[in-house]
Amino acid sequence: MTKKMNVESFNLDHTKVRAPYVRLAGIKEGKxxxxxxxxxxRFKQPNKEHMEMPALHSLEHLMAENIRNHSDHIVDVSPMGCQTGFYVTVINHDNYDEILDILEKTLKDVLAADEVPACNEVQCGWAASHSLEGAQELAKQMLAKRSEWTEVF
Structure with missing residues (x-):
């Protein structure tokens, strides 16, 4: 058995999960x-496939901007360094089914987009690294497997 790590995802057996999925990864209570x-x-199967950076970057911009149109509980949308998915953080909201619906609506917004928001040197730290088409392909793939999102293993 490996030593328990401080980071929740480091304790997850990435060889046993089956992407795509949406999994509650942690709960923290404030003072x-x-x-x-x-x-x-999770968009891609860990250690088997990954999202290319321009597509991931654009998907991050699109999701971060659009998800807030569907919920006031969103704290953040953060890409994983392994390029297989994102963390979505919410405050004072614990309805898993509603989170799935919010994600579905957000990904449909990605498909309908005609540009990547904040895709310029003033608003983005690497504006040259974007792909709207790539982001839309990732959203399309994820939405095509919507019925599987609740199946982690």
Missing amino acids: NGDVIHKYDV
């Missing part, structure tokens, strides 16, 4: 009663 839920939104 003032706020509750943070972190979701692992």
Whole structure:
């Protein structure tokens, strides 16, 4: 058995998960009663495939901007360094089914987009690294397997 790590995802056996999926990865309670839920939104099978950076980068911009149109509980949308998915963090909201619906609506927004928001040198740290078409292909692939999102293993 490997040593328990501080980072929740480091304790997840990445050889046993089956992407795509949406998994509750953690819950943190604040001193003032706020509750943070972190979701692992996995687009690609770990150690078998990954998202190319321009597509991932554009998908991050599109999701981060559009997801907030569907919920006031969103704290952040963060890409995973392994390029297989994102973390979506919400505050004071614990309805898993509603999170799935919010993600579905957000990915449909990605498909309908005609540009990547904040894709310029003023608003983005690497504006040259974007692909709207790549982001839309990732969203299309994820949506095609919507019925599988709740099956992690």
